[in-house]
Amino acid sequence: MQLLYITLALFLLVNLAAGMWRVLRGPGVADRMLAAQLFGTTAVAILLLLAEAAGSNALRDAALVFALLAAVTAVAFVKRAWSMQEERDVD
Amino acid sequence: MIDFFSILLLLAGALFFLAGTVGLLRFPDLYTRLHALTKADNVGLGLMIAGLALQAESLSAAGKLVLIWGLVLLAGASVAYLIARGALLRGVLPWKR
Amino acid sequence: MNIPMIYALLGITLFSVGLYGLIVREHLLRKILALNIMGSGIFLVLVALGKRSVGDLPDPVPHAMVITGIVVAVSATALALTLMLKLVEVSGSAVLHDAPKERS
Amino acid sequence: MEAIDIALGLFDLLLVFLLLWLAWLVMSSEDLFKAIVLFVAFGLLMALVWVRLEAPDIALAEAAIGAGLTGALLMAALDRLNAVKPMPAAAVVTSAKREQPSLPSKVLPLVALVLIVLGLGYALLSLPDVADGLVPNVKEQMAQSGVKNPVTAVLLNFRGYDTLLEMVVLLLALLSVWSLGGVRKLSPRNTNPVLASLCRVLVPVLILVSCYLLWVGADAPGGAFQAGSVLGAAGVLLLLSGWHVEQKILLWPLRFILVLGSGVFIIIAAVLFFTQGGLLTYPVAQAGWLILLLESAATLSIGATLAALFFGGIPKSRVDQ
Numbered sequence: 001m002q003l004l005y006i007t008l009a010l011f012l013l014v015n016l017a018a019g020m021w022r023v024l025r026g027p028g029v030a031d032r033m034l035a036a037q038l039f040g041t042t043a044v045a046i047l048l049l050l051a052e053a054a055g056s057n058a059l060r061d062a063a064l065v066f067a068l069l070a071a072v073t074a075v076a077f078v079k080r081a082w083s084m085q086e087e088r089d090v091d
Numbered sequence: 092m093i094d095f096f097s098i099l100l101l102l103a104g105a106l107f108f109l110a111g112t113v114g115l116l117r118f119p120d121l122y123t124r125l126h127a128l129t130k131a132d133n134v135g136l137g138l139m140i141a142g143l144a145l146q147a148e149s150l151s152a153a154g155k156l157v158l159i160w161g162l163v164l165l166a167g168a169s170v171a172y173l174i175a176r177g178a179l180l181r182g183v184l185p186w187k188r
Numbered sequence: 189m190n191i192p193m194i195y196a197l198l199g200i201t202l203f204s205v206g207l208y209g210l211i212v213r214e215h216l217l218r219k220i221l222a223l224n225i226m227g228s229g230i231f232l233v234l235v236a237l238g239k240r241s242v243g244d245l246p247d248p249v250p251h252a253m254v255i256t257g258i259v260v261a262v263s264a265t266a267l268a269l270t271l272m273l274k275l276v277e278v279s280g281s282a283v284l285h286d287a288p289k290e291r292s
Numbered sequence: 293m294e295a296i297d298i299a300l301g302l303f304d305l306l307l308v309f310l311l312l313w314l315a316w317l318v319m320s321s322e323d324l325f326k327a328i329v330l331f332v333a334f335g336l337l338m339a340l341v342w343v344r345l346e347a348p349d350i351a352l353a354e355a356a357i358g359a360g361l362t363g364a365l366l367m368a369a370l371d372r373l374n375a376v377k378p379m380p381a382a383a384v385v386t387s388a389k390r391e392q393p394s395l396p397s398k399v400l401p402l403v404a405l406v407l408i409v410l411g412l413g414y415a416l417l418s419l420p421d422v423a424d425g426l427v428p429n430v431k432e433q434m435a436q437s438g439v440k441n442p443v444t445a446v447l448l449n450f451r452g453y454d455t456l457l458e459m460v461v462l463l464l465a466l467l468s469v470w471s472l473g474g475v476r477k478l479s480p481r482n483t484n485p486v487l488a489s490l491c492r493v494l495v496p497v498l499i500l501v502s503c504y505l506l507w508v509g510a511d512a513p514g515g516a517f518q519a520g521s522v523l524g525a526a527g528v529l530l531l532l533s534g535w536h537v538e539q540k541i542l543l544w545p546l547r548f549i550l551v552l553g554s555g556v557f558i559i560i561a562a563v564l565f566f567t568q569g570g571l572l573t574y575p576v577a578q579a580g581w582l583i584l585l586l587e588s589a590a591t592l593s594i595g596a597t598l599a600a601l602f603f604g605g606i607p608k609s610r611v612d613q
Binding site for chain 1: 099108133139140143152155164174
């Protein structure tokens, strides 16, 4: 089981690395933010897998905090950083 | 027996995560990507959590896992709505074939 | 070469990348990001070196220092961002110029 | 070499590579918003590094701050930056006036960067492989500390004066922000029902998690800083959703909470100085609850300070008296 947890965590990290492409490519600001959201969910899963592998309860708390805080960043994005003259940064 | 179901659920979860990432990379516009990510990833996380909860040492540990999933679902759904609505208000057009 | 050492080396590399950005990039927001990356690098070195102890638990003293460090870093970032906004308000530019006379 | 070690090694290598790549991209990407999103991702991955280095206490703090609060802070600052500077023409002029950097000024910092990495790397590798640091001292004193989590023991007991001064640093940062930022009105009430219902669920959960982390910090990873950061995040969420606060609460009650942490710390330190003969030398029997008292006060102050730092000015109710 240990091996499966670690391998899956590695697999999810690879997934996350692939999602990086969308952050870099955009094209809009919302696309970048969306990819960051993917990182949040994936990181929660990785943390839970590592927690199970290490038998550590504290890491589950960290995953809980992650799940809560990812929403705060996203709301900050929608309410603040997303200016009304959007879709200017097409590169 | 429990191990078998755990492994099955974990692998299924990983598959959904993969699908979510593929959707994020391949789909043509913001709304379809939003759809891919929010649904696939949250189901993937749910399956993984179900697999891990089977292995949990106590009921409270399993409960915490389920709580995490509930929170991710709630936050994911709300944020997806906020982003999609914001994009519409800002005039991002949905993709057409 | 053990795992903590790899992370310690990552720490010094991050520190240097941050330092490079701090020197080369002009926009103040970027400089603030650079300082944060430098800070993360230093934290990494501290914790990775604390893992060299023989016992079962890593050295808790660097851990405690890093936790306070993270909180201080976020408050310093908030202060730096406010300073930057004030500067932009006064001078109209988020870039530090060489000499005050250049400000038109 | 077992398969599990190989998998872990690959995980570490990929993590190291991703962090380096992200740090480089944060520094080199042209778009500021992109840099901020990349920096948030950087903070997220840092939390995974802390897990790999067996530092769950730090992972918790980083999860709350690096992946949450810092991103919110940076985005709010970017928003205000665009708001105060709506004249791109001036910016274009200044950037056009500045001549292209010469080749040496581009290459020299890179050379310096490589030299610094090599020098520091050499210094790191020449350190002894095994060093106990302060582990024996901590182990020896743990029984007298009043808590079971060594990190909390270091923070609140062995090096309590560090934490005391850190509370003062936070307060100073907020005072500086307030003196620079001026008076700002709270943002208008939010009319979005989804955001409102998200807040109604998330804020109580954040407060509950904060209490949990504070309580569990005595014998497991957690404690005042993590709890305070989560509480601060609750405050940020409320501010973002247009929370209505009465002016009379923003005046004295807010200031009272902001100084509560430092105040309780200083009072306890002074009392102990005269009764025990040393700053923050707790009597062994009372250490446990004294630490809990200090941590509770510190949590409230840290949470309020972080939320106020996010707000970035002296808060004023949007309804004029």
